[in-house]
Amino acid sequence: MIETENLTRKFGDLTAVENLTLKVDEGEVFGFLGPNAAGKTTTVRMLCCLISKTSGKARIGDFEIDREADCLAIRKMVGLLPENVGLYETLSAYKNLDFYGRLYEVPDQKRQGNIEHLLKLLGIWDRREDAVGTFSKGTKQKIAIARALIHDPQVLFLDEPTANLDPEASKTVRDFILELKKEKRTIFMNTHNLDEAGRICDRIAILKTKLIAVGSPEDLERSTSGRKTVVHLESVTDAVLAAVKQLSVVKNVRTSENKLILGIDNPEKDNPQLVRAVVKAGGDVQFVTELRSSLEDVYLKLVREAEVQ
Amino acid sequence: MRLWKSWIVATKDLSLFRRNKYILYSLIALPFLMGLLFPVIAIFSLQTEATSLTTAQLTETATLLINLFTSYFVIIAAILPTIIASYSFVGEKLEKSLEPLLATPTTDGELLFGKSIAAFIPCVGATYIGALIFTIAIDVWSGINLGVLLIPNVYWAIVMGVMTPLVCVLSVEANVIISSRVNDIRAAQQLGGFVILPIILLMVLASTVRTFPLVTLALILSGGIALADIALFYLSKATFQREEILTKWK
Numbered sequence: 001m002i003e004t005e006n007l008t009r010k011f012g013d014l015t016a017v018e019n020l021t022l023k024v025d026e027g028e029v030f031g032f033l034g035p036n037a038a039g040k041t042t043t044v045r046m047l048c049c050l051i052s053k054t055s056g057k058a059r060i061g062d063f064e065i066d067r068e069a070d071c072l073a074i075r076k077m078v079g080l081l082p083e084n085v086g087l088y089e090t091l092s093a094y095k096n097l098d099f100y101g102r103l104y105e106v107p108d109q110k111r112q113g114n115i116e117h118l119l120k121l122l123g124i125w126d127r128r129e130d131a132v133g134t135f136s137k138g139t140k141q142k143i144a145i146a147r148a149l150i151h152d153p154q155v156l157f158l159d160e161p162t163a164n165l166d167p168e169a170s171k172t173v174r175d176f177i178l179e180l181k182k183e184k185r186t187i188f189m190n191t192h193n194l195d196e197a198g199r200i201c202d203r204i205a206i207l208k209t210k211l212i213a214v215g216s217p218e219d220l221e222r223s224t225s226g227r228k229t230v231v232h233l234e235s236v237t238d239a240v241l242a243a244v245k246q247l248s249v250v251k252n253v254r255t256s257e258n259k260l261i262l263g264i265d266n267p268e269k270d271n272p273q274l275v276r277a278v279v280k281a282g283g284d285v286q287f288v289t290e291l292r293s294s295l296e297d298v299y300l301k302l303v304r305e306a307e308v309q
Numbered sequence: 310m311r312l313w314k315s316w317i318v319a320t321k322d323l324s325l326f327r328r329n330k331y332i333l334y335s336l337i338a339l340p341f342l343m344g345l346l347f348p349v350i351a352i353f354s355l356q357t358e359a360t361s362l363t364t365a366q367l368t369e370t371a372t373l374l375i376n377l378f379t380s381y382f383v384i385i386a387a388i389l390p391t392i393i394a395s396y397s398f399v400g401e402k403l404e405k406s407l408e409p410l411l412a413t414p415t416t417d418g419e420l421l422f423g424k425s426i427a428a429f430i431p432c433v434g435a436t437y438i439g440a441l442i443f444t445i446a447i448d449v450w451s452g453i454n455l456g457v458l459l460i461p462n463v464y465w466a467i468v469m470g471v472m473t474p475l476v477c478v479l480s481v482e483a484n485v486i487i488s489s490r491v492n493d494i495r496a497a498q499q500l501g502g503f504v505i506l507p508i509i510l511l512m513v514l515a516s517t518v519r520t521f522p523l524v525t526l527a528l529i530l531s532g533g534i535a536l537a538d539i540a541l542f543y544l545s546k547a548t549f550q551r552e553e554i555l556t557k558w559k
Contacts, residue, residue: 011556048412051552075414086406088321090328102317103413147409 001026001186006056016042027184031201040190079148089133104151118146138169158189208306221292228291231260234284243281318423340439347378348446380516386436386477387505394428394484395497475534482541
């Protein structure tokens with residue numbers, strides 16, 4: 001649904017995005033992580049045809065972002081939640097959505113239906129005639145998401161959807177995004193919130209001007225330290241240690257108190273063999289768990305490495 | 310260009326202007342005050358001359374004064390857009406609503422035209438309200454004192470029907486261009502004030518010309534302003550850059 005190839009954007013001497021190549025499938029929730037000034041917003045703006053690219057290619061569906069005629073079609077098929085909600089504070093929630101619905105060319109009846117559906121879904125229907133300026137930040141954010149959805153877009157770009165929100169408002173917005181995920185919309189989400197990205201996104205890309213890494217949250221969590229199996233024992237004996245070291249599937253072993261921490265490439269396949277060896281050597285197994293780096297660890301490690309380079 | 314899209318933008322802006330008391334009061338105050346002040350000055354001047362002039366001379370003097378004040382309504386039509394049109398894009402920037410607006414399937418021309426209509430309608434409408442007050446006051450005086458209604462006359466008709474809307478369009482376009490390129494309303498209004506200075510100067514000079522038929526002069530000026538309107542619309546389209554507005558917006 002979204003495809004970029006060596007997409008680059010420069011502002012004078014400053015390169016905001018460099019050779020970005022990625023592919024987002026239809027119905028996928030794609031998280032875009034990166035520190036401030038990493039080029040996330042610039043990428044979204046390029047993909048929404050708001051600013052031009054310096055070089056490279058990008059397409060949304062069948063449309064190229066650098067063709068004038070295609071840009072109108074792209075703007076019709078995407079919904080954008082910018083970093084700042086940008087609602088008209090003196091207009092009501094209903095009028096804000098109605099204005100955008102009309103600009104997105106949604107027919108009258110469908111538009112009214114969509115507004116009612118979205119405002120009811122977000123729990124704002126009873127306050128639809130209130131001026132947006134009277135709403136809380138979280139509610140404004142919800143209205144802005146509703147605005148991005150008013151024309152039923154195939155692709156949704158969310159730029160920091162929970163930034164500056166209190167935990168309760170963040171949860172409401174996050175739950176709403178999860179609802180959208182069930183509708184199989186393609187969602188491209190810029191975020192600083194690693195926990196949120198890990199919970200919502202099917203895949204995550206980490207950007208620091210250049211693309212540093214891309215993969216599922218699980219793949220990324222495993223990527224920096226490899227996969228590790230932790231065997232909790234009554235006590236770690238020399239016999240047990242010797243037995244696991246003899247196994248060819250074990251790449252490395254270290255102990256920590258009563259735990260064995262073992263590097264194993266394919267734990268689904270090899271853990272049964274490992275457990276059998278431990279038991280045979282007289283080890284009393286309490287638990288077998290997987291040790292993962294957190295997404296935060298991975299993110300920080302990759303971003304710091306990129307900074308050094 | 311799809312005019313209905315421009316109309317959507319215009320109706321939204323008109324709705325915002327209605328809710329902005331500063332805009333609303335500023336828009337009404339000037340034409341309303343001038344609509345009252347011009348006839349008061351004119352009638353006071355004529356009344357002091359009335360005893361020393363014949364009816365024919367008084368009518369001629371009254372016509373000269375009326376034409377002079379009628380010209381000043383063109384200046385009002387040039388000034389008002391500095392209040393309202395300066396809000397068009399700067400207002401969107403302040404509300405941070407420009408990015409979602411530019412993300413809609415709307416062309417630059419449609420946006421610019423919509424913003425211009427939204428500024429034009431209230432400005433020209435407020436000018437006409439002021440002119441209507443002026444016309445009624447003058448006609449009441451002339452009806453009682455001279456036995457004739459001095460307005461409308463040909464010059465008044467050309468100024469109100471042709472020149473006022475054309476000058477208003479010119480000022481609106483200039484102010485919309487300024488509004489799309491600055492980040493602050495006061496800066497937009499100050500720059501807008503500079504832009505309309507030549508129009509004011511032109512109207513003041515035109516109103517003092519005695520060697521050239523006034524009606525002919527008004528028609529020539531109207532033609533020139535119409536050409537300037539067209540040129541400025543194309544200039545505004547050429548200078549309106551979504552990207553520049555977004556990336557240079559602080």
